[in-house]
Amino acid sequence: MAESTGESDAAMELEVWCAGEDWCPVTTTSSLIGKKWHPVIIHRLLEHGPSGFNELKDDVDGISSKVLSESLEDLGEKQLVRRTVVSEKPYRVEYSLTTHGESLEPVIYAMRDWGLEHLTEPTDENDANG
Amino acid sequence: MAESTGESDAAMELEVWCAGEDWCPVTTTSSLIGKKWHPVIIHRLLEHGPSGFNELKDDVDGISSKVLSESLEDLGEKQLVRRTVVSEKPYRVEYSLTTHGESLEPVIYAMRDWGLEHLTEPTDENDANG
DNA sequence: CTGAATCCTAAAGGATACTG
DNA sequence: CAGTATCCTTTAGGATTCAG
Numbered sequence: 486m487a488e489s490t491g492e493s494d495a496a497m498e499l500e501v502w503c504a505g506e507d508w509c510p511v512t513t514t515s516s517l518i519g520k521k522w523h524p525v526i527i528h529r530l531l532e533h534g535p536s537g538f539n540e541l542k543d544d545v546d547g548i549s550s551k552v553l554s555e556s557l558e559d560l561g562e563k564q565l566v567r568r569t570v571v572s573e574k575p576y577r578v579e580y581s582l583t584t585h586g587e588s589l590e591p592v593i594y595a596m597r598d599w600g601l602e603h604l605t606e607p608t609d610e611n612d613a614n615g
Numbered sequence: 616m617a618e619s620t621g622e623s624d625a626a627m628e629l630e631v632w633c634a635g636e637d638w639c640p641v642t643t644t645s646s647l648i649g650k651k652w653h654p655v656i657i658h659r660l661l662e663h664g665p666s667g668f669n670e671l672k673d674d675v676d677g678i679s680s681k682v683l684s685e686s687l688e689d690l691g692e693k694q695l696v697r698r699t700v701v702s703e704k705p706y707r708v709e710y711s712l713t714t715h716g717e718s719l720e721p722v723i724y725a726m727r728d729w730g731l732e733h734l735t736e737p738t739d740e741n742d743a744n745g
Numbered sequence: 746c747t748g749a750a751t752c753c754t755a756a757a758g759g760a761t762a763c764t765g
Numbered sequence: 766c767a768g769t770a771t772c773c774t775t776t777a778g779g780a781t782t783c784a785g
Contacts, residue, residue, distance in 0.1 A: 507676045510730025511723060515654040517734075521757075524645040538767050546637045549759055554768060576765080576766060585733060593641060595725040600640025603715060604647075651777075668747050679779055684748055706746060706785080 517563050518589065522548055522556045527565065527586060528593045535569075535581035565589065647693050648719065652678055652686045657695065657716060658723045665699075665711035695719065 518524055522545060529544040530536065536544065542553050557580060560566035565586035569579045582589075648654055652675060659674040660666065666674065672683050687710060690696035695716035699709045712719075 509655065509658075509676070510727045510734060511658045512655050513734050514726040514730040515649075515651070519645075519649050519651060519654065521645070521649060524649065525639065525642050528639075528641045542767095546639075549761095550768065551760090551770085552758060555757085576768095578767065588733060589729060592722070592725040592729050595722040596644040597640045599719060599722050600644040603718060604640060604643050679781095680748065681750090681780085682778055685777090708747065 514592070517565070518592070520556065520559070522552060523560060524593055524596055526553075526556055526560065527582065527589055528597065530566065530580065530582045530586070531590055531593060535579045538578055538580070541580060560586070644722070647695070648722070650686065650689070652682060653690060654723055654726055656683075656686055656690065657712065657719055658727065660696065660710065660712045660716070661720055661723060665709045668708055668710070671710060690716070 518527065525545050526541070529541060533540075533544060538550075538553070538557075541557075542548060542550060545553065548556075557566060557568070561568055564583055567581050567583050567586075569581065571577045571579045648657065655675050656671065659671060663670075663674060668680075668683070668687075671687075672678060672680060675683065678686075687696060687698070691698055694713055697711050697713050697716075699711065701707045701709045
């Protein structure tokens with residue numbers, strides 16, 4: 486517990502992975518954020534700032550607590566998200582982006598912008614296919 | 616066969632998905648390209664232009680033919696990649712980005728740039744933790 | 746060359762219930 | 766509020782083989 490209290494995230498090296506021999510920044514970046522919920526979680530933390538667990542769960546519509554918990558743990562290991570206990574009684578926790586996490590802003594916003602430009606929001610009126 | 620010859624990809628709507636009620640461009644974008652190999656494949660097609668199957672397989676270091684084949688099929692269904700038979704004898708195929716696929720350039724390059732800036736290429740010399 | 750078929754394992758994700 | 770634990774299903778991914 487209290488695994489986050491001592492880190493200086495800005496200076497830490499991130500874990501990297503790459504298939505094969507060639508080092509590839511695209512591959513490694515996508516190995517960090519290429520999970521189903523990671524981009525959304527980061528996006529919500531970018532938009533709403535530090536959030537509690539259920540607050541985040543509410544923002545990330547559709548995620549289960551188990552998956553959110555695992556995702557946050559993974560993002561924590563990758564040093565993109567920090568967990569802080571802000572109050573013991575009542576027990577309150579805050580998730581926020583590390584410096585590395587914040588630096589993903591251009592990536593996340595590029596995804597958002599692309600989505601806004603190229604994807605059409607499905608509407609109830611046009612889901613009938615005729 | 617020749618399933619690609621009639622499409623006008625620029626005008627087509629892309630399939631979208633979003634968990635829960637809220638429409639979210641980040642979620643849907645990541646549902647399109649948030650597979651392990653999709654960003655790399657798109658990146659290679661951006662960099663090298665139209666490529667044959669094995670050419671691409673060679674560029675995407677570490678991928679198996681099965682996974683590459685499935686990824687390309689998926690990217691094709693999502694209308695990001697186009698498949699063209701350029702020669703019947705000898706049999707030659709070319710994969711290239713559709714207009715939608717090309718439009719992902721900012722996203723892919725954002726990922727690449729982030730990787731270049733924030734990830735350190737692992738070297739054989741420094742893997743000892745001293 | 747292009748890629749489909751098969752088999753297999755590991756990982757991701759979801760529903761639900763329960764705990765401090 | 767903030768999660769864990771359990772169970773289960775689906776999917777992704779990898780190795781290998783085979784075929785047009």
